[in-house]
Amino acid sequence: MNDYVIPLCYLAAGGLFIVGLKGITQPKTARRGLQAAELGMLFAIVGTLLHKEIIDFTWIIIAFVVGSVIGALMAVFVPMTAMPQRIALSHAFGALAAGLVGTAEYYNHQPEIGAFTMAAITLEVLLGFLTFTGSLMAFGKLHELLPGRPQVYPGQNYVNISVLLVAVGAGVWLVVDPAQTWLFPVIAVLAAAFGVMLIIPIGGADMPTVISLLNSYAGLSAVAMGFALDNKALIIAGALDGSAGFLLSVIMCRAMNRSFTNVLFGAFGQADTSAAAGGAVEERPVRSATTEEAAMLLETARSVIIVPGYGLAVAQAQHRIRELADVLTRNGAEVRFAIHPVAGRMPGHMNVLLAEADVPYDQILDMDEINADFAQTDIALVVGANDVTNPAARTDKNSPIYGMPILDVDAARTVMVVKRGMKAGFAGVENELYFQDKTLMIFGDAKKVAEGLVHDLEATVRA
C-alpha cells in the first residue's frame, strides 16, 4: 500500500507547491495559493512519516513541538520592519537542516555510498553550511548586531575565493577517493568559514540582494538533498526556492543597474562611510520649510504622490504616513504611493509596510506604472528615500548610480523631501534634487515629521 501512497504524497506535494506559487501572482488568489502550499507540505510530511525506516517518534515529536512553538512565536511577534532579518534567519535554519541531514547521511551510510550520491551529499553540505553561516552574518548586519559597513582588506577577494576552491577541491577528492573520510569535516568547516568571509566585505544595505542570493543557495542545497535521497518533491521545492531567490536578486541588481559581481565583490557603500566620516558634505543653500509651511502647500494640492524609502522603514513611519494620506484624501486630493523596486530594506518591503498600515494595494503603484504621472502631479512627497529619486542616475555619467532607473519626482510641480539632514543615501552620492528651486526640504525624523504634517494639516483644514 505504502508503495503507492508515499510516492503519490510526494507527487501531490510537488504539484501543490507550484499551484501555491501560481496563486501568489495575483492578489485575489494569493491566500488560496498559500493554502495549496500548506496542503502540499502536509502531504510531504505525511508521506515521510509513513517511511518504514522511521521506528521511533519520540525525538520527532519533541523537535516538532519545539520548532512549531518557536516558529509560531516568531511569526506572531516579528514586526514587519524586521522582515529582512527574519528572512535571513529562516534561510539559516533551512540551510542548517540541509547541512545536518547531509552530515548524518554521510556518517550513517559512509562506506557504501555511491559516487553520485556522494557528490550530491558533498554539494548539499557545502551549500548548506555556507548558506547557514552566510545567512547568520546577513542577519547580524541587518539586525545591526554587526557593523553594517563593508569590512575590506587588500586581497580579500582572492583569499575568499581560495577558501571556496579548497572546499570544492576537497569535495571532488572525497568523491573520487571515499577512503579519505577526514576530508568530510574539512569541507564542512571550510564551507562555514567561506559563508562568513563572503558577507564580511558586503555593506548592510546590500544585504537584500545577498539574502535573495542566499535564498537561491538554500534552495539548491535542498535540490542536492533531493538528489542524495532520490526524493523528487525535495528537488521540486528546492528548484522553486532556487529560482525565486535568483530571479529576485536579478530584479534588484537590474533595478540598481549593478552586476552580481559588483554586489558580491564590489564593497559598495564604502564611499558613504568615508564621506560621512570626513564630514565632506558640501554647504550649498537649500530651501527648507517647517511642517506648518509644508502643510499649507499640501492643503492646496489636488494630486500628491508619496515616495517612501529606506528612511521610512527605519523610522517605522508607515502608520503616520497613511494618516497623512487619509487627511489629504479627505481634503480632496488624489493621493498615490510610488514604489521603486529597491526602495527599502528588501524586495517588496515598502509594499508590505504600507499594507500593514492599511493602505489599499491599488493605491500603491510600481515605478513603471507611475513614472509618467509625476509630470501631472502637484506635489511629490519623498519620505526617507534618496538614491531612488536622484536625477544624477539619468544625467551624470560619472555617478556610481548612473543608469539606474529612478522615480521621476523632479517632474512634479513641487517636490518635498523628508529626511533628517543632508546626508547621502546608501550609494553615498549627493542628490541634485535637493538643490532645485522646486524642492522643499523638511528636516527631521520621518515619523515625527509625518505626525507634524498631519497635525498642522488638520489645523489648516479646520481653519
Added chain:
Amino acid sequence: MNDYVIPLCYLAAGGLFIVGLKGITQPKTARRGLQAAELGMLFAIVGTLLHKEIIDFTWIIIAFVVGSVIGALMAVFVPMTAMPQRIALSHAFGALAAGLVGTAEYYNHQPEIGAFTMAAITLEVLLGFLTFTGSLMAFGKLHELLPGRPQVYPGQNYVNISVLLVAVGAGVWLVVDPAQTWLFPVIAVLAAAFGVMLIIPIGGADMPTVISLLNSYAGLSAVAMGFALDNKALIIAGALDGSAGFLLSVIMCRAMNRSFTNVLFGAFGQADTSAAAGGAVEERPVRSATTEEAAMLLETARSVIIVPGYGLAVAQAQHRIRELADVLTRNGAEVRFAIHPVAGRMPGHMNVLLAEADVPYDQILDMDEINADFAQTDIALVVGANDVTNPAARTDKNSPIYGMPILDVDAARTVMVVKRGMKAGFAGVENELYFQDKTLMIFGDAKKVAEGLVHDLEATVRA
C-alpha cells in the same frame, strides 16, 4: 558510453523544446526559438538512432527520405490560406504514427507486457486512431472535400458516446485480462470509428476549435507512448503539444462565449444553413455604395481601421487589402488592422495572412488593444467579417452569439462593410450593424472590391 549519451540526448531534447516554445512568445526571439526546437529534435533523433535494438537501417532511411520529401513539398507549396487543412493533416500523421507504434509494440511484446505498460499502450492506440480519423475528417471538411454542414440525426450523441465507452471498456478488459488478445483490434477499430462519428455533427466553421482539441489529443497520445516506452522526451513533447492545443481551444471557446460541450455536441451553424435554404433573408433597406463612392469617402479619412474576417481569407484578398492600406497611408491616413481572436479559419490565421501580404505586425492589433480606438476613428472598413462585429452580441440576450466579445466597429464615425450579399455569417444571425445609418455596404467579392477601391482611390488622389 551510450548509457550516458542516450539519456542526455533526450534530456537536451526536452529542454530545447521548452526553450523553443519560450522563443515564440516574442517576435524578436521567435526564429531563434524555432532553431532551438529543431536542435532538440536532432538530439532526440540521434539519441534514438544509438539504441542497440536498431539493427537494420534500410527501412529507416527509405521512410525518412520519403517523409522528408513529402514534408518539404507540403511546406513549400501549401498556400497560407490552406493552413488549417495542413494542420489537420499533420495531426493525422502524428496520431497515425502513435497508433501504429502502439500496435507494433503490442504485437511484438504481447504476452509479457505489464499491466501499466499495457494501459499506456491501450491509451496510445485509442487516442492515436481516434485522432487519426478525426483529423482526416476535419481535413475533409476544411478542404471542402466533405460537406461543411453539420450532419445530425436524433440520438447521435448517445450513439457516439456509447461507441467511445465500449472502446474504453474493451481497453480496461484487455488490461485486466491480457489473454483476450482479440480485444486489441476491436479497440483500434472502435477508436477509428469514434473519430469519424465525433466530427460528423460538427460544422465546418467549428473545425478550428476541433483541430485545436485534436492537437491536444495527438499530444496526449505521444504522452501515452512516452509512458509505454519509458521515454521522458516523448512525455515532455507530448505534454507541450497537449497543453498548447488545449489552451488554444479554450481561448477560442472563450472568444466565442461558447462551451466545449456546445462546440463538440451543439451542432452549431445549423441555423445558417436552414436560413439560407429557406431564403428567409429579410428585405430591409441598407445603404450601399459603389467602390468609387467609397473611395471618395476613404480619401478624406485621416484614420482607418481595417477589420478582416473569414471572407477575406476565402477571397484570398490579403494582398489587395495591403495595397489598399498602402494607398491610404500614402494619402496621409493612419491605417491599422484589428483582429478578433476567432476571425478567420484558425487561431491567428488573419495575422499570418496579413504578414504574408507584408503588413508589418506592429500595424496589426488584437481586439483588446484596439477596441477603445474605434471611437476616434473616421472609417472602420470591415472586409468579409460578420459575426465578430455584430452588436447583437452586446445587446440581444436571445442571440446565439450573446456575450461573445466583439470588435466595436459601430463606434467609428463611418462603417464600411465589404461582403458579397446580405447572407449571415457562421453563427447564422442577422447583423444589425448593416442597417445603421452610419453603415455603407459595398457588395462584391472581397478581392474584387479591394482592387476596385485601390484603383478608384488612386484615381481620386491623383485628381
Added chain:
Amino acid sequence: MSTAIETGLYVFLLATFVGFEVIRRVPPLFHTPLMSLTNAIAGISLVGSLVIAGSDHGVTSTVLGAIAVTASTINVVGGFLITDRMLKMFKPREARKPATAAKVAANGAGTSAVVASEGASR
C-alpha cells in the same frame, strides 16, 4: 546513467523552468510574501530530517536529525504563518474598514466623489 540521476535531472530541469515562468509573473507588490512563502516551502528539508531523527543510527544521528527537524519546522510553521499574516494585510481600496468611510463622510463637501465611489463598491 542510473535512473535516479536521470529522473532527478528531468525533475530539476522542469521544475526550474516552472519556477522561472511562474515567479516572473509575481508582481513587486508580493515580493516579500513570495520570499517568505518560498522559505516555508524550503522547510521541505523536513522530509530528510524526519527520517534521520526517527531512524535507528545511534545517538549522534538522532540528535543531528532532531536539530534538523526543529530548524525545518521553524521554517514551515513560521513561514506559512507569517506569509498568511502578510497576505491578510493586502486589501483593495473597496475593502477598507467602514470606519474610514464614516470618518470620510463626516468631512463633507470636498470629498463627496470619493465617498460616493467607496459607497457604491460596497
Added chain:
Amino acid sequence: MSTAIETGLYVFLLATFVGFEVIRRVPPLFHTPLMSLTNAIAGISLVGSLVIAGSDHGVTSTVLGAIAVTASTINVVGGFLITDRMLKMFKPREARKPATAAKVAANGAGTSAVVASEGASR
C-alpha cells in the same frame, strides 16, 4: 509504484505546468505558427517509430514502423519548414522593404512625417 510510472507522472505534471505557463504568453499574433511548431515537435513520435522500423520483429512490425517513420518525418520536416516560412513573413514596421519607402517618398507632402520616421529607423 514502479519508478517508471512515478517518473513519468512527475515529468508529465511538470511539463504540463511549463506548457501552460509558456503558451499562455504566446500572443495571438503567433497562434498559427505556435500550432505548426507544436506539430513539428509532436513529430517526436519518430522516437518510437525509428526503433520499431529498425528492430527485428518480423515484416509486419517493420512495415508498421516504416509507415510510422514516414508519417512522423512528414511532421518534423514539414512542420519546421513551414513554421520557418511563416515566421519569416512577420516583420516590424521598420523592416519593410525599401521599395515601399521609395514609393512613399515619391508621394510628397502629406506623408512627410511617415517618411521621416521610416527613414530614421533604418
